[in-house]
Amino acid sequence: MFVVHIICVHELLGAIATIAAPLRSLSYGFSVSLFLAYEFLGGQSAVSSLLAISLLLVFIALMISQRKVTDGLYTIFTMLYPGMLFATVYDILSIPNIQISRFLLILAFGCAIVTDTFAYLGGSALGQHKLIERISPHKTVEGALSGLLFGILFTYIFGSYFQSSFGIQLNRFLYIAWGALFSMFSQIGDLSASYLKRWFGIKDFGKVWGPHGGMLDRLDSMLFIAPFASIFSMLLMS
Numbered sequence: 001m002f003v004v005h006i007i008c009v010h011e012l013l014g015a016i017a018t019i020a021a022p023l024r025s026l027s028y029g030f031s032v033s034l035f036l037a038y039e040f041l042g043g044q045s046a047v048s049s050l051l052a053i054s055l056l057l058v059f060i061a062l063m064i065s066q067r068k069v070t071d072g073l074y075t076i077f078t079m080l081y082p083g084m085l086f087a088t089v090y091d092i093l094s095i096p097n098i099q100i101s102r103f104l105l106i107l108a109f110g111c112a113i114v115t116d117t118f119a120y121l122g123g124s125a126l127g128q129h130k131l132i133e134r135i136s137p138h139k140t141v142e143g144a145l146s147g148l149l150f151g152i153l154f155t156y157i158f159g160s161y162f163q164s165s166f167g168i169q170l171n172r173f174l175y176i177a178w179g180a181l182f183s184m185f186s187q188i189g190d191l192s193a194s195y196l197k198r199w200f201g202i203k204d205f206g207k208v209w210g211p212h213g214g215m216l217d218r219l220d221s222m223l224f225i226a227p228f229a230s231i232f233s234m235l236l237m238s
Helices: 002-016 024-040 044-065 069-093 098-126 141-166 174-200 215-237
Strands: none
Touching (some): 002 174, 098 174
């Protein structure tokens, strides 16, 4: 996951470089430090301090190098997106109960994939009303609703019928609520990435997957689900 994180940061820095000059060493340094914090310093307890120190370093670097404030702000942005979103993925991976960790990853990322797939299929078959044309001209209201419906169905079916295999017992109807939340933010993540690409004037963040774009293009929706999956883990372990 660390390698994936670094690739995503690298792609975002490349996009930002079209309009600004971010402090690349600090962006990469934060990513490495975040990973090490979860490996050796207990994760969550160290993250807030790590972020605060990183912000101080950005200000110091700006004053020494006399760079523009916007360069520093874009550097901080990479620490939040995808940085802090990956922190919530690390939260899930560091759950002591491996079964719960696996369950959450399948539930959240599976919902993102199903939502994305059926939003595309539903939009292609039924789409007539544009969702937010200025951001993503091909996305439709019908596609978004199709993605939401099937995202909820996946989360409910997988959660309620397979939870016992992972040693989990929750009210099945909770999965409907979490499915709606996961699916909505999955689509918000996708739209947010589209907004950023339009802002930077690029088609894709990278070329890792050839014509299918970069790593960040593939993970944009999943990263927006991760914070809620991390919160869900607290419910499962309570």
